[in-house]
Amino acid sequence: MRQLGKTFAAAMSPIAMAMAAASIAAATPPAAAQSSNETLVQGYIRFMAYHEAGHMLMNQIQGINAKTAATDAIESAADDFATLLLIPDPSDENGVNEMMGAALAWLKAGPRYSEDDPHAPPLARAEQIICHIYGSDPQSFAGLAEVVQPEWECEQKYADMLDGLVAEYANHTDRTGVQIDVSYAAPTQGMERAAQFLRDSTILEDLAYDVGQDFKLIRPTKLMAMNCKAMGGDSGTFHYDSFSGAKPEQNYDRIVICYELIDMWLKVDFDADQ
Numbered sequence: 001m002r003q004l005g006k007t008f009a010a011a012m013s014p015i016a017m018a019m020a021a022a023s024i025a026a027a028t029p030p031a032a033a034q035s036s037n038e039t040l041v042q043g044y045i046r047f048m049a050y051h052e053a054g055h056m057l058m059n060q061i062q063g064i065n066a067k068t069a070a071t072d073a074i075e076s077a078a079d080d081f082a083t084l085l086l087i088p089d090p091s092d093e094n095g096v097n098e099m100m101g102a103a104l105a106w107l108k109a110g111p112r113y114s115e116d117d118p119h120a121p122p123l124a125r126a127e128q129i130i131c132h133i134y135g136s137d138p139q140s141f142a143g144l145a146e147v148v149q150p151e152w153e154c155e156q157k158y159a160d161m162l163d164g165l166v167a168e169y170a171n172h173t174d175r176t177g178v179q180i181d182v183s184y185a186a187p188t189q190g191m192e193r194a195a196q197f198l199r200d201s202t203i204l205e206d207l208a209y210d211v212g213q214d215f216k217l218i219r220p221t222k223l224m225a226m227n228c229k230a231m232g233g234d235s236g237t238f239h240y241d242s243f244s245g246a247k248p249e250q251n252y253d254r255i256v257i258c259y260e261l262i263d264m265w266l267k268v269d270f271d272a273d274q
């Protein structure tokens with residue numbers, strides 16, 4: 001794992017450097033992404049938010065959830081959604097670094113993994129992300145060839161996945177989908193920095209735009225940032241719920257983004273040796 005972490009770091013810098021050289025006219029990085037540690041955390045948080053959007057899309061559009069399919073398959077598919085939606089343009093240095101951040105964060109999360117976790121082991125999640133990025137454009141992401149194994153068939157997997165997403169989930173009408181509502185609860189218990197980081201990152205607004213625009217959402221969907229522990233939530237991890245009731249306002253889907261998880265990752269030093 002340590003070796004893979006180093007390889008990622010090594011693979012990341014040539015890409016970043018080549019991109020910087022190639023795209024002088026690239027947009028100024030957002031204020032929140034100026035230090036590399038923050039870019040990596042931002043990438044991980046973005047990935048996790050889009051992972052929950054994957055659960056929402058599967059359930060809302062195809063009726064796929066823990067009652068209808070195996071949880072490990074669903075979790076893996078949610079990661080696929082996140083990666084597909086976030087595949088960076090090779091010239092987008094911040095986008096590339098954010099996705100590397102998501103992969104690196106999984107390597108960092110390794111020691112916390114428990115056997116009961118329905119998600120794939122962290123190393124597998126990191127490899128899945130890297131495989132899809134590489135598969136999206138093997139030439140531009142040639143630096144990742146060191147990590148990616150030929151038998152993973154990343155290019156084919158990526159192409160198949162994209163086809164499936166477009167065929168089964170994309171909005172094929174010329175009407176926009178149901179708009180996603182974004183809200184931020186006032187942070188408490190020392191979560192102010194995490195809440196500000198989330199706002200500055202525009203991750204939730206980006207997600208609402210990406211998903212509301214391109215997918216055929218059929219239910220009102222709320223994207224809510226909050227202190228999860230204060231509201232009785234257990235571990236402060238992002239989660240997706242679908243609510244049904246007699247009144248129209250009781251019927252909606254919700255993705256909860258917890259300040260606690262952001263706060264935890266903001267305290268991780270990605271530069272420190274693993």
Ligand SMILES: [Zn+2]
Nearest residue numbers: 051055075078
């Ligand atoms: Zn999940």
